[in-house]
Amino acid sequence: MVVALPETEPQVASILKVCHAMQVPVVPRGAGTGLSGGALPSGHGVLLGMAKFNRILAxxxxxxxxRVQPGVRNAAISEAAAPLGLYYAPDPSSQIACTIGGNLAENSGGVHCLKYGLTVHNVLRLRGYTVExxxxxxxxxxxxxxxxDLLALAIGSEGMLAVTVEASVRLVPKPHTARVIMASFDDVExxxxxxxxxxxxxxxxAGLEMMDKPATHAVEEFVHAGYDLDxxxxxxxxxxxxxxxxxxxIGRMKAVLSASGATQLRVSGNESERVRFWAGRKAAFPAVGRISPDYYCMDGTIPRKRLGEILRFIAEMELKYGLRCPNVFHAGDGNLHPLILFDANDPGQLQRTESFAAEVLEKCVAVGGTITGEHGVGIEKINQMCVQFGSAExxxxxxVKRxxxxxxxxxxxxxxxxxxxxAEYGRMHVRGGQLPFADLPRF
Amino acid sequence: MSRRPQAVEPSSVAHLREAVRSAASGRTPLRLRGSGSKDFYGGMPLGEQLDTRAHSGVIGYDPTELVLTARCGTRLAEIEALLAERGQMLAFEPPHFGPDATLGGCVASGLSGPRRASNGLYFGAVRDHMLGCRILDGNGQILSFGGEVMKNVAGYDVSRLMAGAMGTLGVILEVSLKVLPRPAAEATLRFSATEQEALDRLNEWGGKPLPVSASAWRDGVLHVRLEGAAAAVESALRALGGELVNEMAARAFWIGVREQTDAFFAGDRMLWRASLPSVAQRLELPGEQFIEWGGALRWLRSDAEPERVRAAVRRAGGHATAFRSADRARPFEPLEPVQEVLHRRLKAVFDPLGILNPGRLHPDW
Structure with a gap:
């Protein structure tokens, strides 16, 4: 494996040309914060590290x-635009570290995307190089x-269609103010x-997030967000x-939440309290990292009305596999992040975790959802693609890749x-003999 | 949607599928058509007509999921009425251009109305609200992409690719769209403004947290629509000044803009659509202009040489479309060579025999 860290566009073009001529794989990579192994290097290829493309051009x-280079951190764009009263809306929880190049590759979301959209809704233009x-x-x-609309096709394509060297992203006006309600419920459904x-x-x-009791407990110990632990x-x-x-x-939402059975409502009284309420949610992953030697994060999305069914299923899986699983949930858009806690040093736990996760993702598909809402397929969920899609798709x-x-x-x-x-995963779906040349012997 | 079992596939699917298969085996070009409301748009429709209207009906709508799934032949008016009953809407405000416009044509043309360049929640075109679709490719094979959930990054985003592809990549069978609640309050303001003043104001307001949901400038008059929470609309009314347009007149005005029934669009003179950065300077071209989308969309009635119009719009960072024109040979801006190659290859993936809507998007295929 060779690691290349180009600094200029001609260097990117040359690397791609040389690799193309020699038929060597190229894997573009940003900050490496991805959760699906999308930027995992290839043992027999070139790792194209875009870290030096880290300038905000305008x-x-x-x-x-x-106009930004792909190695610019997500949060750095909003920081640079703040004096103008503008910001870049998609805010994945890793925004202090993840780069816009990775966000483009995965079509990243965040806790505010129900109202302000995903990466695909907030990018106007990409400039880059083809594999040639x-x-x-x-x-x-x-x-x-x-x-x-090749822009829509390129966003979320996991760096498989072209290499980006520059993006024009939309900046939107920062709202005058924001407040958040923390509502407690004595039942997840x-x-x-x-x-x-x-x-x-x-x-x-603007944001609508849910955390279950195990998740709030893990978070509260870590960031003291003031969550209702009961x-x-x-x-x-x-x-x-x-x-x-x-x-x-806020008045309307409080009325609805009360009528829907909230046992307690608290409204952030000032900006620092609002930030603290969110800090707990955004720190959910690291907080869980403190209470378990290892954890495994899932990313399925479901029609929201099936939430109860999925949560019951996850509870059954906790018993079946003997592993705990706190849940954080982008409730507004149905994107679940169950976190399976395990210890990789204990033989068999990793394997049990992976089977647990596979069953949950397949359940998400079964209820009309998807195996990945915002983290991408990468290498991690590649087997579940065989469950979500038929062979024709x-x-x-x-x-499309070709x-x-x-x-x-x-x-x-x-x-x-x-x-x-x-086929090896045992999930070769052929619907109604739709496989091209269905009668040919294969594999 | 991909895995959702279609309990009973309606016979309309079998009919469309048979038609595509038979066209494929005979290499016969097919002209896909709903009500024909957008026949005027793009390259001249060619080939044997395949009417999609029998494949109609809303398959799923759950207001609390913000998702509607319907068949291609469903009338847009029917969909909008259904959504309105539950206080929701298609936020991209699609132009119908005819009483019987269908969902299939709406998605295939990719055209969006005045709210497309809205500030905040309602921002976005058809493609931004596409969640999934089922298509018949040029081999008569049924393919499902995306789904009925808000966030979905499994596989390539092929469903958004269908928006604006003019039916050249497949017969769109079903579409799942994100829908949104209708704004609680709405108001329209009128200002006198020169073209430059209008462009300056619109770009300034676009950078402020104002609930501007549509804009239109013509002939010294700027109209701005505000939509959102009542408090937000009221405070914007105070901040912006101008003259309040009465509700009925405002509704009629925005429908006139969306449907191009406004007086500006009357007559047979060539109509250009210039899509460019909102901050682009005024286009120095002969003829009359109508500005929408905060400056990012400019309609031009002009007899200027097509190449002169295209060059001026290109210089401004955009692209020009001969939107309503007697000459249908090359309505869209030609593609760059690299783009040309990628387009041809993608076309070959979904319609290798080139039978679907030939010439409608690109003169050669």
Missing amino acids: IDARARLA GEPVQFGSEALDSPGF TAGNAVADVIAAGIIP AAAILLCESDGTSEEVEEE LEAFMQ AFDPSMLLNPGKNVPTLHRC
Whole structure:
């Protein structure tokens, strides 16, 4: 394996050209904070570290956009735009460390994406290089571009279609103020139903998060966020906007949450309290890291109304595998992050954890959801792709990949499993004989 | 959606599938069509007509999930009425361009209305609200992408790719869209402003936390629509000044903009659509202009040479489309060579025989 750390665009182009000529795989990598092994190096290829592409090239206040290199940290964009009253909306919990290049590769979300969108909704343009080292641009600084929407296709493509060297991202006006309600529930399903009631009331909160009791306990010890430790679940519901607007919306949300069975409501009294309430949620992963030698984070998304069913299923799996599993949940958009606690030094626990996770993800698919909401497939969930998609779709994905990268050199082996791999996983789905040349002997 | 068992597949699917398969075996080009409300748009429709309207109906709508799934032939008006009953809407405010416009055509054309460049929650085009779709590819194979959940990064985002592809990548069978609650309050303001003043104000307001959800400038008059919580609309009304337009007139005005029934769009003179950065200077081209989307969309009635219009818009950082034109040969901005290669290869993935809507998006395929 060779690690290349280019500093200039011609270097990126040359590396790609040389690798293409020699038919050597190239794996682009940002800060390495990803949770699905999407940037895992290839043993027989070049690791293209983009860390030196770390400059914010321009902040254009009038056009409300930032031109940034891929190695810029997510939070650094908002910090740079703050004096102008603007910020970059997607805020994955790892935002102090993760880079925008990785966010583009995974179409990252965050705790505010119900209202402000995912990465794909907040990026106007990508500029980069094809696997052959040719310059290419997707999107533009206008709101649309001629032809197919290759920008949408490139975002979330896990670095498999092209290498990004620059992005134009939208900056949005910072709301005047924000307040968050912390609502306690004595039952997790009641909390889930309360989320549906808030939406049914016509409210789209700026953030809408749930944590169960094991998660709040882990967090409280770590950051002292002031969470209600007696509650079976807490919801964090944020409102932002003008102070009158926030006042009005907080009032409406409190009424809905009370009617939905909240046992206690607390509203952040000032900005530092609001930040503290969120700090607990954003620190959930490290907090869980303190109470268990190892943990494994899942990322399934489900239609919200199936929450109770999924949580009951997870409880059954805790018994079946003898492992604990606290839950944090982007409740507004149905994205679950159950965290399985285990000890890798105990023989068999890792394997049990992986089986536990696989069953949960497959259950997410069964209830009409997906195996990954925002962390990506990478290498980690590649087997579950065989559960979510039929062979015809997997074949189409493979061909999309080939349209950009005919020799399959960019970040090979991620995101889309070969049909061979699905067969070995025992999940080769052939619907109605739809496999092309279904009668040919294979594998 | 991909794994959701389709308990009973309606016969309309079998019909569409048979039509595509038979066209594939005979290499016959197919012209996909709903009500024909967007026949005027893009390259001249060619081939044997495949009417998608029989494949209609809303399959799923759960207001608390903010997701609606419907078949391609469903009338947009029907979908919007259903959403309105529950206080929700398609936030991208799609133009219908005809009473019977269908969901399939809405997604295939990828066109969005005045709210597309809204500040905040309602921002976004059709593609931004696409959650999943089921398509028939050019081999008559059914493929499902995305799903019915808000966040989904499994596999490539092929469903958004269908928005604006003009039906050249597949017959869109079903679509799942994110829907949003209708704003609690709405108000429209009117200002006198030169073109430059309007562009300056719109770009300034775009950077402020104001609930601006639509804008339109023409002939010295700027209209701005505010939508959001009552308190937010009220405080914006105080902050912006201007003249309040009465509710009925405002509704009619924005429908006129969306549907291009406003007087600006009347007549047969060539209509250009210029999509460019909102901060682009005024276009120095002969003819009349109508500005939307905070400056990012400019309609031009002009008899100027097409290449002159395209070059001016390109210089401004955007692209021009001959939106309503007698000449249908090359309505869209030509692609860069690298893009051209990627487009051809993607087209070959989904429609290797080139039978779906040839010429509608690209003159060669």
